[in-house]
Amino acid sequence: MRRSPLLLAAFIIVFTFLLGPFLIILIASFSGDASMAFPPKGFSVQWFRKVLEVRMFRDAFWTSLQLAVASTITALALGTPVAYALVRFHFRGQNLVEILFSLPAIVPELVLGFGLLQYFALRANVPIFPGLYFGHTAILFPYAVRVVSTSLRNFDPAIEEAAISLGASRLKSFLLVVMPNLRAAFLAAFILAFITSFNNVSVSLFLTGPGVATLPIQMLAYMEMYFDPTIAALSSIIIVITFAIVQTAERAFGISQHI
Amino acid sequence: MRQLFQTRTLLLLITPALLFLALFFLLPLVFVLADSVRDPGGLTLQRYGDFLAQDQTRSVYFRTLQLGVIVTGLAALMGYPAAYLIARMPANRRALAMSLVILPLLTNPVARTYAWLVILGRNGFFNQTMVGLGLIAEPIRIIYTENAIVIGLLQLFLPLMVLTLVSAMENIPTDVEEAARSLGAGGLQTFLRVILPLSADGLVLGGTLVFTGSITAYVTPAILGGTRVLMLATLLQQRAIALLDWSGATIIAVVMILTTLLINALLRQLRPRSA
Amino acid sequence: MSFLELNNLQVGYEKGSSVLNDFHMTAEKGELISLLGPSGCGKTTTLRTIAGFIEPTRGQVLIHGRDYTKTPPNKRNIGLVFQSYALFPHLSIFENVAFGLRMRRVSSSEIKKRVAGALAMVDLTGYENRLPAQLSGGQRQRVALARAVVIEPDLLLLDEPLSNLDAKLRVGMRAELHRLQRQLGLTAVYVTHDQVEAMSLSDRVLVMNKGKIEQEGKPEEIFYRPATPFVARFMGFDNQFTGRVKSIGDNQVGIEAGTYRLTARPHFVPDVRVGDSVDVLFRPEVAQLQRAPGDNAVPAEIVFRTFQGNAGEYLVRCALGEFTVAVAETSPSFAPGAIHVHIAPEHLIVEKHTDE
Numbered sequence: 001m002r003r004s005p006l007l008l009a010a011f012i013i014v015f016t017f018l019l020g021p022f023l024i025i026l027i028a029s030f031s032g033d034a035s036m037a038f039p040p041k042g043f044s045v046q047w048f049r050k051v052l053e054v055r056m057f058r059d060a061f062w063t064s065l066q067l068a069v070a071s072t073i074t075a076l077a078l079g080t081p082v083a084y085a086l087v088r089f090h091f092r093g094q095n096l097v098e099i100l101f102s103l104p105a106i107v108p109e110l111v112l113g114f115g116l117l118q119y120f121a122l123r124a125n126v127p128i129f130p131g132l133y134f135g136h137t138a139i140l141f142p143y144a145v146r147v148v149s150t151s152l153r154n155f156d157p158a159i160e161e162a163a164i165s166l167g168a169s170r171l172k173s174f175l176l177v178v179m180p181n182l183r184a185a186f187l188a189a190f191i192l193a194f195i196t197s198f199n200n201v202s203v204s205l206f207l208t209g210p211g212v213a214t215l216p217i218q219m220l221a222y223m224e225m226y227f228d229p230t231i232a233a234l235s236s237i238i239i240v241i242t243f244a245i246v247q248t249a250e251r252a253f254g255i256s257q258h259i
Numbered sequence: 260m261r262q263l264f265q266t267r268t269l270l271l272l273i274t275p276a277l278l279f280l281a282l283f284f285l286l287p288l289v290f291v292l293a294d295s296v297r298d299p300g301g302l303t304l305q306r307y308g309d310f311l312a313q314d315q316t317r318s319v320y321f322r323t324l325q326l327g328v329i330v331t332g333l334a335a336l337m338g339y340p341a342a343y344l345i346a347r348m349p350a351n352r353r354a355l356a357m358s359l360v361i362l363p364l365l366t367n368p369v370a371r372t373y374a375w376l377v378i379l380g381r382n383g384f385f386n387q388t389m390v391g392l393g394l395i396a397e398p399i400r401i402i403y404t405e406n407a408i409v410i411g412l413l414q415l416f417l418p419l420m421v422l423t424l425v426s427a428m429e430n431i432p433t434d435v436e437e438a439a440r441s442l443g444a445g446g447l448q449t450f451l452r453v454i455l456p457l458s459a460d461g462l463v464l465g466g467t468l469v470f471t472g473s474i475t476a477y478v479t480p481a482i483l484g485g486t487r488v489l490m491l492a493t494l495l496q497q498r499a500i501a502l503l504d505w506s507g508a509t510i511i512a513v514v515m516i517l518t519t520l521l522i523n524a525l526l527r528q529l530r531p532r533s534a
Numbered sequence: 535m536s537f538l539e540l541n542n543l544q545v546g547y548e549k550g551s552s553v554l555n556d557f558h559m560t561a562e563k564g565e566l567i568s569l570l571g572p573s574g575c576g577k578t579t580t581l582r583t584i585a586g587f588i589e590p591t592r593g594q595v596l597i598h599g600r601d602y603t604k605t606p607p608n609k610r611n612i613g614l615v616f617q618s619y620a621l622f623p624h625l626s627i628f629e630n631v632a633f634g635l636r637m638r639r640v641s642s643s644e645i646k647k648r649v650a651g652a653l654a655m656v657d658l659t660g661y662e663n664r665l666p667a668q669l670s671g672g673q674r675q676r677v678a679l680a681r682a683v684v685i686e687p688d689l690l691l692l693d694e695p696l697s698n699l700d701a702k703l704r705v706g707m708r709a710e711l712h713r714l715q716r717q718l719g720l721t722a723v724y725v726t727h728d729q730v731e732a733m734s735l736s737d738r739v740l741v742m743n744k745g746k747i748e749q750e751g752k753p754e755e756i757f758y759r760p761a762t763p764f765v766a767r768f769m770g771f772d773n774q775f776t777g778r779v780k781s782i783g784d785n786q787v788g789i790e791a792g793t794y795r796l797t798a799r800p801h802f803v804p805d806v807r808v809g810d811s812v813d814v815l816f817r818p819e820v821a822q823l824q825r826a827p828g829d830n831a832v833p834a835e836i837v838f839r840t841f842q843g844n845a846g847e848y849l850v851r852c853a854l855g856e857f858t859v860a861v862a863e864t865s866p867s868f869a870p871g872a873i874h875v876h877i878a879p880e881h882l883i884v885e886k887h888t889d890e
Contacts, residue, residue: 004446010340014421017337018363018414021374024384028377035382078279081272089269097273104284106523108475110492111512114499115287118294118509134283141280158620162678164607165585165614166685167637170268173608180624192365199367201478205496216478219369223482232377235370242366246358256357259422 022239029232040229047233057234059211060218067129067214068197071136075193076186078137079144084174086145087152088160105142109202112138117206128209135203140193147192147258151185152178188258191249195242288516294506295513306510316494320514323491326405327473330412334420334469335462337413342424343454347433357425364418368478375411375483376402403487411479416472420465427461428454460530467526471519491515536560537721538584538689543593545576545583553579554745557593561738566715566722568732570768571742577725580742581691584723586610597688608637613682613720617694619674621666627653627677628662634685652684655714672703679711683718690715690722696731708734729769733757741765759801763813763885771815775854776887779810787884789814792853796830798882811887818860820881823848823873831876836868850875 032042051057079101085091086098104112116135120126155178163173179186204214213221223231249255296302310316345356363371378384379401386398401407431454439449455462480490489497491511499508538561546552553576561567569577582588584595586607595603602610613634621630631649640648653659656676666674675695682690695711696704712735715722726732732739733753740750741764749761760766767774777791787798789812798814806812824831834852848859848868852875859875 007340007344010337011344014337014341014417015359018417019359021371021378021414022362022366024378025370025374039384039387074279078276082276085269085272089265091265091269097277100280101276104280106471106519107284107288108471108492108512108515108519110475110477110495111291111516112284112287114495114508114512115291116283117499118505119287119290120283134279138280138284141276156618156620158616158618159622161585161587161607162614162616162620162681163622163633164587165610165612166634166681167608168633169606169608172637177622177624195365199365201368202475202492205477206499216367216369219367219373220478220481223369223373231369231373235367235373238367238370239362243362246362246365250354250358254354256354256361259361 022243025232025239026236029229029236031229031232034228047229048237050230051234051237054222054230056213056218056222057215060213060215063129063212064198064215067132067136068194070133071140071197072190072193074133074137075140075144076148076189079141080148080186082141083145083148083152087149088157101145102142104139109135109139109200110205113203113206116203121207121209128207128212132204132207132212132214135207136197136200139200139203140197143193143196144189147185147189148182150258151182155181184253185258187249187253188255191245191255192259195245291509291512292516295509306506307514310510310514315489316511319489319491319494322405322488323474324518326409326412326490327470329409330416330473331466331470333409333413334417335466338417338420338424338465339450342421342428345421346425346428346431357422360418360421362418363414368415369482371415372411372479372482375407375414379407379410379483402483403485405484405488407483408480408488408490411483412473412476415476415479416469419468419472423461423465423468424458427458427464431457463526463530467523471522475515475519537563537565537598538723539594539596540580540584541594541596543580543583543590543595545579545588545590552591552745554583554590557745557747559740559747561721561723563721564719565737566712566724566735568724568726568736568739569742570726570729570732570739571748572727572768574744575742576745577742578693581693581723581725584689585612585614585691611685611688613685613687613690615675615678615682615690615692615695617697619666619671619678619698621674621677621681623666626663626665627658627669630666630677631681631684634681638685648684649680652680655683655717656680656710671699672707675699675707676710679714683714683720687720690720692722692724694726695724696726697728704731711735741768760815760883763815766815766883766885771817771883773818773821773855773857774813774815777812777814779806779808779812782806782808786879787812789884794832794853796832796877796882797879798884799879800883801880804884804886806884806886813885813887815883815885816877816881818847818858820877821857821859822876822878823850823859823861823868824876825873827874828876830879831874833872834875835872836870839868839870 028040029047030043030045031040031047032044033040035041082097082101086094112135116131120131120134121128159177160173163177164170168176199216200214201216201220204217208214208217219231219234246255295306296304298305310320341360345353345360348356376383380386381398381400381402385401389395390398435457436449436453439453444452474490475492476490477492477496480488480493481496484490484493486493486497491514495508495511495515498504498511538559540557540559543554543557544552545554545557557580559580569580571577579588583590586602586605590603593603594601597610622633625633628649631652632645635645635648649662650659653661656679658673658676658680661669661673666677669677678695696707699707708731724732724735736753738751739753739756741748741756743764749756749765756765757769760769760771775791777789777796779787780790780795781788782803785799785803787800787803787806789796789798791814796814804812827833832852832854834850834857836848837851837856838849840847844863846861846863848861850857850859850873857875
C-alpha cells in the first residue's frame with residue numbers, strides 16, 4: 001500500500017488525536033484567568049508559580065520520587081536474576097514462572113491495591129509507605145523481567161561461556177561481560193519502571209493516608225476541590241518532563257525498541 | 260541435559276523474587292478471593308448472585324464490558340493504518356514516530372485525562388470550535404457521558420494497540436505484499452488477505468491488552484465519568500472508600516480479576532501460534 | 535595413561551535416549567584429535583563435556599590423570615575457541631586476550647608481555663586498542679585463538695572454529711591453526727563436520743554417528759579404509775552397488791553384480807564368504823569413462839554432465855545403478871550416449887551388506 005492519501009489522512013488523525021490534547025493543555029496552562037475556557041483569555045505564568053507554592057504538591061512529589069526509586073531498584077534487582085534464569089536455563093516449571101511474573105501486568109492494579117489495603121494496612125497494621133512500596137514493586141516486575149530477558153535472548157551465550165572457560169565464575173561473568181553489554185536494556189527498564197511507578201494511580205489509590213500521598217493522588221484530590229488551571233500547569237510540567245525523558249532516552253539508546 | 264550446578268544456582272536466582280511476589284502480590288489476592296466467598300455461616304456464592312441481581316452493579320458491569328469492546332474496536336480501526344505506516348518507515352523515522360506514539364502511555368494519567376476536561380468541557384476547545392464554526396447552535400455536554408470515557412480510554416490505549424501491531428507487522432516482509440500486488444490485489448484486498456491474517460496474532464494480543472486495560476481503568480472514568488457514569492473501577496472505589504462497604508467492594512474486585520483472567524485465557528486460545 | 539581420557543561417559547537427557555552412551559576417548563599430549571561427524575552426532579556434546587559445561591550422568595573426564603568430572607568449567611585450565619568467536623564486544627582486543635590472565639590474577643607487566651606475545655603469534659600486533667566490531671571475521675577468529683592460548687591451557691578445544699569463514703580464508707586459517715598447535719605443543723580436540731578440515735589437521739580422527747564412534751584412526755586409514763558404510767559415505771565414497779561374493783583370494787574379492795563380474799582388491803578384505811551379499815563402494819574421482827569395454831568396466835549411458843570450472847561431473851546410468859564420475863577439466867569430453875565405466879580393482883571397497 002503505497003502512499004495512499006487515505007492512509008496518510010488516517011495517520012495524521014491518529015497522531016493529532018494522541019498528541020493534540022497535550023498541546024492544548026500546554027496552552028491552557030498559560031491562561032490569564034481562572035476560568036477553564038478555551039482559548040484562554042490572557043497570558044500568565046501565575047499558575048506555574050502556584051504549583052511550586054502548593055505544599056501538598058511538593059510533599060507528594062517527594063513521596064512519589066522516593067517510592068519510584070525504591071520500587072524500581074528493587075524490581076530490577078530481584079527481577080534481573082529471574083530474567084537470567086528464564087533465558088539461560090531450561091527447567092521444569094519454566095512456563096509457570098514466566099506466567100507468574102507476568103501476572104502483575106494482567107491482574108488489575110486496583111484489585112492489588114485493594115488487597116494490600118485490606119490485609120496489610122488494615123489487618124496487619126503495616127504502615128502506608130511500605131505498603132505502597134510492596135505494591136509498586138510488584139507491578140514493576142513484569143517490566144524488569146520482560147525488558148531484560150528480551151535483551152538477554154539476543155546476547156550470544158557463547159560469550160558468557162568464553163568468560164567462564166577463561167576462569168570467571170558465573171557471577172563474575174555476568175557482571176563483567178553481560179551487564180556492560182545490556183546497558184541499554186537496563187536503562188530502558190529503569191526508565192519505564194520509574195515512570196510507571198511515578199504515574200501510578202490504581203495501586204496508590206487505596207494506599208493513601210495522612211502524610212503519605214503520591215503526586216497523582218494529590219492531583220486528583222485537588223481536582224475534586226478546585227477547578228482552575230493549576231492542575232493544567234502541573235500537568236504541563238509533567239508532560240514536558242516526560243517528553244524530554246523519552247526523547248533523550250530514544251536518542252541515547254533507542255528506548256522504543258525495548259518496550 | 261543437566262548443566263553444571265544447575266539446581267542450586269537456579270533456586271538462588273529465582274527465590275527472592277518469588278518470595279516477594281508470593282507475599283506481596285499473591286497473598287493479598289488470595290485473601291480477597293477467599294473473603295468474597297466467606298460468610299459467618301460458611302462458604303457462599305450468594306454475593307455474586309446479588310451482584311448480578313442488583314440493577315446498579317449489573318448495569319455498571321455490562322456497561323464496562325460494552326465500552327471495553329467499543330474502545331478495542333476503535334483502537335483496532337485507527338491503529339492499523341498508523342501501525343502500517345510506522346512499520347514501513349525507515350528506521351530512524353520509525354523510532355521517532357514510536358517515541359511520540361508512546362507518550363500517552365507514559366504520561367501521568369491525571370494530567371492526560373485533565374487535558375480532555377479542558378477539551379470536552381462546556382467551554383472547552385471542542386465546543387468553542389464547533390460553535391465558532393457554526394456547526395452546532397450551542398455547546399453540547401460531553402463530560403460525564405460514556406462518549407467522554409471512550410475518548411479518554413482510546414487516547415490511552417491506542418498507543419498500546421499500535422505498539423503491538425507495529426511489532427506484528429515488522430515480521431511481514433514487504434515482498435509478501437508486493438507479491439500480492441503483482442498478482443493483482445488492490446489495497447483493501449491486500450489488507451484483508453495478506454496483512455490482516457499475518458498480523459492477526461498481534462491484533463489479538465493488542466486487543467486483549469486494550470480490552471482488559473479498558474475494563475479495569477480507573478482515572479479516566481473517574482475524571483470523565485464521575486459518579487454519573489460509573490465503571491467497574493470507579494464503582495469499586497466508591498464502595499470501598501466512600502461507602503466503606505468492604506464486602507461489596509470485595510465482590511467487585513473479584514469480578515474484575517475473574518473477568519480479566521477469563522478474557523486473557525480465552526484470547527490466548529485464539530492466538531494462532533502461542534510461544 | 536593418556537593425557538586426556540574420557541571413560542564410560544554417559545551424557546543424556548533425564549529420561550530416554552542419551553546423547554553419549556558408554557563413550558570412550560583418549561588423546562596423547564600434543565595430539566590434535568578431530569571429532570568428525572554430521573550434526574547431531576554428539577561431537578559438540580563431547581567437547582562441552584570436556585570443557586565442563588555439561589555434567590555426565592556417568593563416567594569420568596581425566597586430564598593428566600586428574601579427575602575433572604565434577605570440576606566447574608571455570609576451574610579447568612582449558613582454552614576454548616567458539617564457532618561464533620564469542621569475543622567480548624565491549625572490551626578492546628587487548629582486554630579480550632588479557633581476560634583469562636586477569637582472572638588468574640597475573641601481574642600487569644606480565645599480562646602486557648604475554649598478550650603482546652600472543653597477538654604476535656597470530657599476526658595481530660598493533661590491534662590492541664581496537665574493538666571486535668572493527669575487525670574482520672578472520673581477524674576475530676585469530677583474537678579468539680590468541681585469547682585461548684595465552685593462558686597456557688592444558689587443553690585446547692575448538693568447536694567448528696572455521697565454519698563462519700569464507701572458503702579462501704578457511705584454508706589459510708587452517709594452516710595457521712595447525713602451525714600454532716604444533717609450535718605450542720598443545721593437546722587439542724577439534725570438532726568439525728568438514729572431512730577435509732579433519733583430514734588436513736589431525737593426528738587422529740574420530741568419526742562419530744549418533745553418539746557412537748564409527749571409526750577412529752589416522753586420517754589416511756579413515757580415508758582409504760573406511761570401516762563402515764557410514765564412514766565411507768562420509769569420506770566421499772558416494773557410489774555404491776550391491777553384489778554377491780563369487781571368490782575370495784589373497785587381497786582379492788571376485789564379485790558378481792547382475793550379469794557382470796568385477797574384481798576388487800581393497801586394502802582390507804572384509805569378513806565375508808562366498809555367496810554373501812556385499813556393498814561395493816568407490817569414489818567419483820577414481821571412476822574412468824572409456825569408449826571400449828574391458829575388465830572391471832561396465833556399460834553405461836551418460837545422463838548428464840555438469841561443468842564446475844576446472845573439474846566436471848558426469849551422471850551415468852548403468853545396470854548397477856546411477857553413478858557420479860568426477861573428471862578433471864583436461865580429460866577428454868564425452869557426448870551423451872553409450873560408454874563404459876571402469877574402476878580399477880584397488881579403488882573398490884567391499885563391505886558386508888547392511889540395510890542402512
